Amino acid sequence: MDVLAIGDKVHDEARQGEAFSPFANDPNRYSKHFYIESYGCAMNFADSEVIASILNNAGFGATRNVEEANLILLNTCSIREKAEQTVRKRLTEFRKLKERTPGLLIGMLGCMAERLKAQLLEEEKLVDIVVGPDAYRSLPGLIEEAETGQKAVNVLLSREETYSDIAPVRIDSNGISAFVSIMRGCNNMCSFCVVPFTRGRERSRDAYSILHEVTDLVEKGYKEVTLLGQNVDSYYWIDEQKDETVTFAVLLEKVALVSPELRVRFSTSHPKDITDEVLHTMARHENICKYIHLPVQSGSTRILQLMNRTYTREWYMAKVDRIRELLPECGISADIIAGFCTETEEDHQDTLSIMRYSGYDMSYMFFYSERPGTLAARRYTDDIPEDVKKRRLQEIVDLQGQLSRASNEKDLGKTFKVLVEGNSRKSDADWMGRTSQNKVLVFPKKSMDEQLKGTYVMVKVTDCTKTTLRGERSK
Template sequence: MEKIIEENKQGQSLVLEQKTGNTKKLFIESYGCAMNFADSEVVASILANEGYNTTQLLEEADLVLVNTCSIRDKAEQTVRKRLEKYNAVKRINPGMKVGVLGCMAERLKSQFLEEEKIVDMVIGPDAYKDLPNLLKEVEEGRDAINVILSKDETYGDISPVRLNSNGVTAFVSITRGCDNMCTFCVVPFTRGRERSREPQSIMEEIADLYSKGFKEVTLLGQNVDSYLWYGGGLKKDYVKASEMQKATATDFAQLLGMVAEAYPKMRFRFSTSNPQDMHESVLHVIAKYHNVCNYIHLPVQSGSTRILKEMNRQHTREEYMALIDKVKAIIPDCAISQDMISGFPTETEEDHKDTLTLMEYVKYDFGYMFAYSERPGTLAARKMEDDVPEEVKKRRLQEVVDLQQEISMERTARFVGQVVEVLIEKPSKKSDAHWSGRNSQNTTVVFPKGDYKPGDFVNVLVSDCTSATLIGEAVGYSAMQ
């Protein structure tokens, strides 16, 4: 649940610059979190070297890939419907091959290939470099599968092709996998144990983005705060590292400081953070550098210590509140967002009230809120009865959403009358005469276009707001420009 799923991006098919000489067509669609979309860029880069150009026309594709998500049942059902569609097209174009990538591939490998026979190949999140070999298998008429989870694969040596890019903002993956065995989450089983990417390869990818005119990078991982490079290998094996490896290791605060210092005219964000791994040193880096955004996505999932224990969250309500106090003391202008699950097994009205009072204490700027849905393979599915009735889940979720809406309005309104720095990303959805961008706190800001262009850092005087958007007028370029 820690992975933010942006509904408006689901099912995007991706198109790259066409590579001269490539004759085969690839149709690739992504579902799920930002990690999946970033992984699709890696896959497209590998296949561009295998003779594939992307297409948005499913009917003309030689190879159709869907990058999948297992985080919620709804995501899996959507992918199944898409696979039905692909197979209907395949009946007309029998030469077309269909493959499933990502988290569902890892979870449902035998079902897809053997029982339902709805795909030709299944590729797990750590096996993308094996795609050329798997394609040869498929071309020779055999099913192909590789869902082995790696201890060291980070794709640090592959320069991703930016797909559907606005040319302004980009994701850069810094960790893969997760060691936090939250009882509701499939990620450790579908993406493997946690390992970090070599800092030099991260710096090189950011240097490439900077040279291409990108202005903002989000450092991405299932749990970025526990980033730790000590020469390669799993995070859990750090205890076996040599004294020299430990002395020269790079943690997340150091990495964040390195990128901020090296690229003062680029803005940096990161996602996702885990409360027990967020160290005070990171907060001081955010406070120190103007180009590190004053925004932290800090999932909590529940305001009840009892439920947090059931979820195996490794922190209590009180510890989380103490962390929030620290954030507000060190970065007074910081925006904080949440993930929240309503109706986790055994949740009582008292537990639910704890969630609402925590929300009131923290004053989240916005949040991602879900009713609990049991995910096969998780500890909660194996050991806990999904015992909160559906209508109770829905009511509690609605109360959480309503409260968040109220607090969001209050938090957004604080900017009215202020000048905020905005990075222009694209035209506003609602008006072609306005630009849309975000301020440091990740709030969307819209204002008349004037002579500005995407990629400009602009100061905007805020005159009005909704619960999610600031409205204003540009008053000139900011110091970042």
């Protein structure tokens, strides 16, 4: 299991089952320390920055060293069974540490905490604190309660909570890229998804607080923000002061206008909600990255209907066509599920063909994992054998590898504006950055002591693999 710090922004923005260990800039300010690991989507990483701010105000500093922590927190994900299994394993490991550390508290936060609620407290006795995604403000009080030996729980969902007034602590940040949450919850009742039950209904954060946070990041030298939401395209807020309706397209433009030097990304989009207005806004502003994550889930209209995705195969393909028409250089990625309930070989072939049609630059690919409490778990039988799911997933993975390589080969000889994020993961002799299309581009340093981190560089692509571009600085 890789360790991923909040600020260590990588090509995969929605990693599943990975963790980070944050560390406050001045840990000696605090007499008590917390250690936190976050699993799942980018929203969880952004939430952990909010949690860190709340805990700092309560007198806790962050630490990378779990041995010196007074409080261990796991910010969890319920999207797949594997993620939950990983968390359970970590809880077992931490319980052993708790047995030899008097006063140590262990807390579970996030979606898994919301879904399992009291089970972990009463049946398995693995944790002292259980806090859902809308109850992080109550953490200080819950910690005090747990310190008395009581089990502390708050998993109440909210129709209003957006944490808009809390300034996130950018722990372990690279100082270049930051997440900015613009909304919470989800109204799309996709039958396979547990998020509406663990994060509640959609509510949009007020635009003024978003712009204030972005402006503050720019003033601190950040060069890139990613606007986050379960479905950013359904962002909707009414500015009563100006009698103005702020849609996602309007918000996107407002953020882009904060500074021409600021790159703006967003994730995630639902195909039914991304509008021409958003695409035209992207086209108007050079600093809005030309990249859209457009989850397809399946290429079969029949399966899409069972998934309650509210679009057909043909409709999705038309949306891809529209993106290509208005944004010819736009990168597109997807989420894909293999082996959903009743999926036939014909349905599977439809998924492979829509992948070819869309020409995804990359995808997040999984086989179906039934989640208790979802509509699919209540309505359908998980009837595809695991070996069939794995075989179909492997075919999807293999095809995506071909598509990714073909996409990268199209970039050979082209020159891209790259935001340098730091050293290449494989060699300190190389820089690593990303293109507007969210592709990783590696290029050699001219000297080991040069300083390009956080700057824009023009790089000509000279070589590639299926995952990475390689180039030379353009003269």
